[in-house]
Amino acid sequence: MSILVYSELKDGKATKSGLEAVSYAKKASAVLGGDVTVITSGAIEGDGGMGAYGADKILNASEATSDSQQLTRLVAAAAESTGADTIIINHDATGKLVAPRVAVKLNAGIVAGAIDVPSNEGGFKVKKGVFSGKAIAEVTVTSAKRVVSITPNSFGLHEAAGAGVVESFSADLGGAKVKVKEFKPTSTDGSIPLPEADLVVSAGRGLKGPENWGMIEELAKELGAATACSRPVSDIGWRPHHEHVGQTGIAIRPTLYIAVGISGAIQHLAGVNASKVIVVINKDPEAPFFKAADYGIVGDAFEVVPKLLEAVKSFKNN
Amino acid sequence: MNILVCISKAPDTTSKIAFTDGNTKFDENGVQFIVNPYDEWYALVRGIELKEANGGSVTTITVGGADADPIIRKALAIGADKAVRIDAAEGDPGSVAAQIAAYAKDQGFDMILTGKETINYNGGVVGGMIAEHLDLPYISLATKLDMNGGVAEISREVQGGVEVVEVDGPFVLSAAKGMAEQRIPNMRGIMAARTKPLEVVPAADVASNTAISTYALPEEKGDCTYVDADNPAELVRLLNEEAKVL
Numbered sequence: 001m002s003i004l005v006y007s008e009l010k011d012g013k014a015t016k017s018g019l020e021a022v023s024y025a026k027k028a029s030a031v032l033g034g035d036v037t038v039i040t041s042g043a044i045e046g047d048g049g050m051g052a053y054g055a056d057k058i059l060n061a062s063e064a065t066s067d068s069q070q071l072t073r074l075v076a077a078a079a080e081s082t083g084a085d086t087i088i089i090n091h092d093a094t095g096k097l098v099a100p101r102v103a104v105k106l107n108a109g110i111v112a113g114a115i116d117v118p119s120n121e122g123g124f125k126v127k128k129g130v131f132s133g134k135a136i137a138e139v140t141v142t143s144a145k146r147v148v149s150i151t152p153n154s155f156g157l158h159e160a161a162g163a164g165v166v167e168s169f170s171a172d173l174g175g176a177k178v179k180v181k182e183f184k185p186t187s188t189d190g191s192i193p194l195p196e197a198d199l200v201v202s203a204g205r206g207l208k209g210p211e212n213w214g215m216i217e218e219l220a221k222e223l224g225a226a227t228a229c230s231r232p233v234s235d236i237g238w239r240p241h242h243e244h245v246g247q248t249g250i251a252i253r254p255t256l257y258i259a260v261g262i263s264g265a266i267q268h269l270a271g272v273n274a275s276k277v278i279v280v281i282n283k284d285p286e287a288p289f290f291k292a293a294d295y296g297i298v299g300d301a302f303e304v305v306p307k308l309l310e311a312v313k314s315f316k317n318n
Numbered sequence: 319m320n321i322l323v324c325i326s327k328a329p330d331t332t333s334k335i336a337f338t339d340g341n342t343k344f345d346e347n348g349v350q351f352i353v354n355p356y357d358e359w360y361a362l363v364r365g366i367e368l369k370e371a372n373g374g375s376v377t378t379i380t381v382g383g384a385d386a387d388p389i390i391r392k393a394l395a396i397g398a399d400k401a402v403r404i405d406a407a408e409g410d411p412g413s414v415a416a417q418i419a420a421y422a423k424d425q426g427f428d429m430i431l432t433g434k435e436t437i438n439y440n441g442g443v444v445g446g447m448i449a450e451h452l453d454l455p456y457i458s459l460a461t462k463l464d465m466n467g468g469v470a471e472i473s474r475e476v477q478g479g480v481e482v483v484e485v486d487g488p489f490v491l492s493a494a495k496g497m498a499e500q501r502i503p504n505m506r507g508i509m510a511a512r513t514k515p516l517e518v519v520p521a522a523d524v525a526s527n528t529a530i531s532t533y534a535l536p537e538e539k540g541d542c543t544y545v546d547a548d549n550p551a552e553l554v555r556l557l558n559e560e561a562k563v564l
């Protein structure tokens with residue numbers, strides 16, 4: 001038995017998602033046995049930081065690619081060369097391109113969006129969120145090989161020593177059919193991308209108009225948080241589409257979610273209820289969101305948020 | 319342009335989620351089924367818009383029993399030209415993808431569109447699996463799709479931004495928000511849908527590699543701790559000392 005992880009590199013280092021996948025694999029290896037090998041592509045600096053999270057071996061293909069067919073050939077070749085029967089990939093933008101393809105190529109069952117490490121009692125089983133976070137399913141995989149893609153932030157980073165040996169690796173990747181023309185960063189001001197954020201400040205229709213978002217952005221900035229919004233807010237065009245969280249937007253699981261002037265409709269909750277701690281600020285004490293909240297303030301956002309901002313500032317200064 | 323759109327049946331977003339048979343089956347009692355929103359609002363509508371602009375036809379495909387027919391009729395009412403239902407019990411994502419790929423293999427589709435995931439199983443893997451079966455390029459989480467001659471220009475969400483890519487057809491794509499605006503079927507569409515073909519084809523012989531063994535509901539939250547609106551500093555203290563998130 002052996003475990004193969006696909007991790008992306010950025011500036012020579014594993015991304016946060018990549019490290020989470022390595023951490024997960026290390027934990028899974030305690031259940032399944034075997035070593036943890038990582039496959040990466042593109043320039044790597046040292047072991048890319050992955051040895052410290054449990055990577056025993058890192059196979060590095062020098063040529064970087066983001067084409068799903070090429071990446072699939074790379075991961076499948078690494079799986080073959082290491083004899084891996086469990087392939088672990090993050091359920092992020094790249095993972096969503098690659099994991100399903102790798103599963104077909106290896107004739108492996110796939111569990112997409114795992115939220116816990118596998119158990120191996122009475123068959124290989126992994127838990128994942130279903131019904132947009134309203135339930136959890138335990139999926140049994142019956143094939144000899146399996147692909148598990150893990151929900152970002154569901155497992156976290158856990159240091160655990162691995163040998164961290166780096167070897168170069170090459171495979172016939174074929175040509176790329178998808179040509180990348182341009183990359184447009186979501187924000188150029190260095191603010192945090194929503195799916196990766198640990199802290200999120202979100203606001204809804206209760207804010208009345210786009211001109212009132214300044215205080216939300218300021219609070220987010222002070223906390224080092226990303227900003228998000230409810231669906232009607234992005235539909236009317238007060239905020240960009242990529243900030244829309246919920247059942248039909250992005251599903252997130254930050255450690256802290258602060259919801260301002262959001263009612264907490266079931267479709268909104270579906271995308272945020274996996275957050276570790278939820279704070280709700282709403283002037284309506286009957287707002288359904290309070291039922292899902294850990295902490296609540298019943299009050300007018302236009303009075304509460306500026307005061308909260310001051311409180312956060314003085315907390316930061318002490 | 320010959321477009322295939324994958325349509326799946328999903329419980330309405332307000333459905334109460336409950337299970338039966340020792341937590342092994344979703345309780346469909348009183349549940350209203352809809353077209354999976356990503357399939358309908360984004361993939362299907364964009365497919366129809368492209369057909370309206372460039373000519374061709376939009377076919378929907380669904381793996382499932384006759385109980386899926388009402389949602390298939392809705393897709394026809396919105397503007398698809400014809401529908402195919404593969405007569406197999408809806409299984410795991412691997413078998414659904416294998417069924418669709420087996421059908422699509424020699425139909426000469428220029429593109430195959432899916433929603434980014436279903437709102438019941440939240441896997442988001444069917445499109446990628448179809449692409450691998452058919453050895454086609456795959457673009458996930460697409461927010462924009464334009465055709466310039468035979469070349470598609472697609473924007474997709476990636477970590478920290480949006481990537482704009484170009485691909486020659488045929489290809490498989492999964493659609494996210496931004497791709498199109500929801501369309502409400504009108505009376506004429508609903509009448510026309512009754513006469514559009516819904517072809518039922520037998521299932522291919524494909525295996526399942528996964529099965530859901532049990533379901534559970536998430537742990538209930540404890541009670542909400544209220545903080546006075548005049549004293550947000552107390553909230554900051556609680557988040558720091560009690561919840562340990564600051």
Ligand SMILES: Cc1cc2nc3c(=O)[nH]c(=O)nc-3n(C[C@H](O)[C@H](O)[C@H](O)COP(=O)(O)OP(=O)(O)OC[C@H]3O[C@@H](n4cnc5c(N)ncnc54)[C@H](O)[C@@H]3O)c2cc1C
Nearest residue numbers: 204205206230231246247248249261262263267268283301
């Ligand atoms: C199929 C489907 C999918 C959907 N998917 C999503 C989704 O993914 N994400 C999503 O968010 N929604 C989704 N929705 C919409 C959802 O049902 C709600 O309509 C939406 O979440 C409401 O947004 P809101 O809370 O911002 O606005 P509202 O419902 O208008 O609520 C505004 C809240 O602000 C409070 N408020 C007003 N003024 C103040 C003030 N001065 N200070 C403090 N509080 C104030 C009010 O008390 C109220 O609770 C979906 C709906 C459908 C039908």
